[in-house]
Amino acid sequence: MARPGAPGKATFRKGLPGAHAYFERLSARPDVFAAYPLRSQAEIDSYKEAASTSTKRLPIVYDAVQDAAQITINPTVSTDAKGRYLPLKVQTGSFLLTFDFLYDKGFTFTGDGDISHHKTWRFNPGPIWLAIRTDYRHAFNQGQFSEVFFTSPGAKYVVPGESWRVQDDPGNPKNLEPWHGEMIQPRVGVFYFTPETWTRLWIFFEGLDQPVGKLSAWAADEARDPVLLIDRIGYKPVPTGLVQFFIEYDTSSDVATKGALRHAWNRNAVVLKDIVFDDVEDLLEKPKR
Amino acid sequence: MFTPSEPFTASVRAGSNTTSIRLYQDGTLNGEQPVKDGVADFPFASGLPKGSYTFTAKGVNAEGEGPASEPAVLVIAGVLPSAPGTITFRFGVA
Numbered sequence: 224m225a226r227p228g229a230p231g232k233a234t235f236r237k238g239l240p241g242a243h244a245y246f247e248r249l250s251a252r253p254d255v256f257a258a259y260p261l262r263s264q265a266e267i268d269s270y271k272e273a274a275s276t277s278t279k280r281l282p283i284v285y286d287a288v289q290d291a292a293q294i295t296i297n298p299t300v301s302t303d304a305k306g307r308y309l310p311l312k313v314q315t316g317s318f319l320l321t322f323d324f325l326y327d328k329g330f331t332f333t334g335d336g337d338i339s340h341h342k343t344w345r346f347n348p349g350p351i352w353l354a355i356r357t358d359y360r361h362a363f364n365q366g367q368f369s370e371v372f373f374t375s376p377g378a379k380y381v382v383p384g385e386s387w388r389v390q391d392d393p394g395n396p397k398n399l400e401p402w403h404g405e406m407i408q409p410r411v412g413v414f415y416f417t418p419e420t421w422t423r424l425w426i427f428f429e430g431l432d433q434p435v436g437k438l439s440a441w442a443a444d445e446a447r448d449p450v451l452l453i454d455r456i457g458y459k460p461v462p463t464g465l466v467q468f469f470i471e472y473d474t475s476s477d478v479a480t481k482g483a484l485r486h487a488w489n490r491n492a493v494v495l496k497d498i499v500f501d502d503v504e505d506l507l508e509k510p511k512r
Numbered sequence: 513m514f515t516p517s518e519p520f521t522a523s524v525r526a527g528s529n530t531t532s533i534r535l536y537q538d539g540t541l542n543g544e545q546p547v548k549d550g551v552a553d554f555p556f557a558s559g560l561p562k563g564s565y566t567f568t569a570k571g572v573n574a575e576g577e578g579p580a581s582e583p584a585v586l587v588i589a590g591v592l593p594s595a596p597g598t599i600t601f602r603f604g605v606a
Contacts, residue, residue: 224529224573224574224575225529225575226529226571226573226575226576226577226578227526227527227528227529227530227531227571227572227573227575227577227578228527228528228529228530228571228578228579229527229570229571229578229579229580229581229582230524230525230526230527230530230533230552230569230570230571230578230581231524231525231526231527231569231581231582232524232569232581232582232583232584233522233523233524233535233554233567233568233569233581233584233586234522234523234524234584235514235520235521235522235523235584235586236520236521236523237514237518237519237520237521238519238520238521239519239520239521239555239557240521240553240555244553247521247523247553248523248548248549248551248553249549251523251525251551252549252550252551505549506549
């Protein structure tokens with residue numbers, strides 16, 4: 224082994240490493256494509272807000288206590304939030320998106336009248352390419368708080384023989400809840416997350432400019448090391464490329480009537496471009512408070 | 513602008529074949545940190561006094577220490593006083 228090469232010049236930033244150190248490290252990489260800390264109102268306001276016919280949906284605002292974008296649901300007026308679109312204009316190669324989220328216990332499902340699930344985040348454009356759901360009702364029935372999983376609301380992106388939706392393959396796991404029909408299979412891991420614990424997701428897609436790409440995903444939280452959820456399954460890219468990552472929190476159909484305010488927080492979204500699978504595995508790291 | 517005593521972090525991107533980075537402040541070793549994701553972070557919890565500082569870094573691996581980086585200069589500026597109150601007038605002898 225030879226002696227190491229000369230490092231780059233030191234750079235300086237205010238504040239200390241800690242909860243945001245992972246974000247700062249990824250943001251400093253030469254292959255960073257976009258970095259959205261979601262840690263100021265001015266920054267949040269700079270992203271397009273979702274158009275909504277409902278004036279009752281509450282906006283996403285900066286919360287200094289959690290140092291994150293706060294999503295608030297008041298179920299007595301709306302089960303949905305007024306989302307924000309993060310620009311994500313990637314069309315070729317591979318991309319990795321990671322971000323952190325936190326929930327309070329208000330989302331705990333206890334019975335009819337509580338919110339059962341959310342289509343929580345999604346990749347646009349147009350017909351949804353890939354969505355991420357958080358499920359409170361099924362998780363409650365398993366003695367858990369919430370599960371996070373991936374869905375393909377439009378069937379056209381799954382690849383026969385390589386990936387499928389639950390509802391399209393009766394021989395595979397039955398619908399656990401009506402909204403589980405769109406769950407992407409096969410999964411190699413299941414991740415139930417807990418309230419008041421920062422949780423981190425990674426979504427990795429290879430081959431945006433190929434007829435068929437590979438989709439992978441991992442999750443981790445403050446107490447648990449990264450868990451592989453989806454392992455390089457065939458999934459078709461959007462021919463026109465991706466445009467946005469949507470912080471959505473929209474049930475589409477759920478009707479909840481009880482309970483107090485529910486809060487969730489999102490922060491530190493980073494997109495790396497043209498990274499390879501082995502390098503992704505090397506940079507997985509559970510979040511810190 | 514960095515101000516006196518303000519906490520900050522110095523980050524160094526590692527060169528090839530590097531396991532840790534040594535940071536030198538005005539020629540004196542300040543500390544050594546492992547490389548993670550190609551970067552080593554050096555936290556300065558109590559900041560630095562007003563002044564100008566020159567930092568260089570060297571990579572380290574099992575074979576020893578490599579050549580120094582280009583120097584990076586950090587200027588800690590003094591804080592100007594805040595604006596005084598409005599001017600008032602009184603009549604009579606001081």
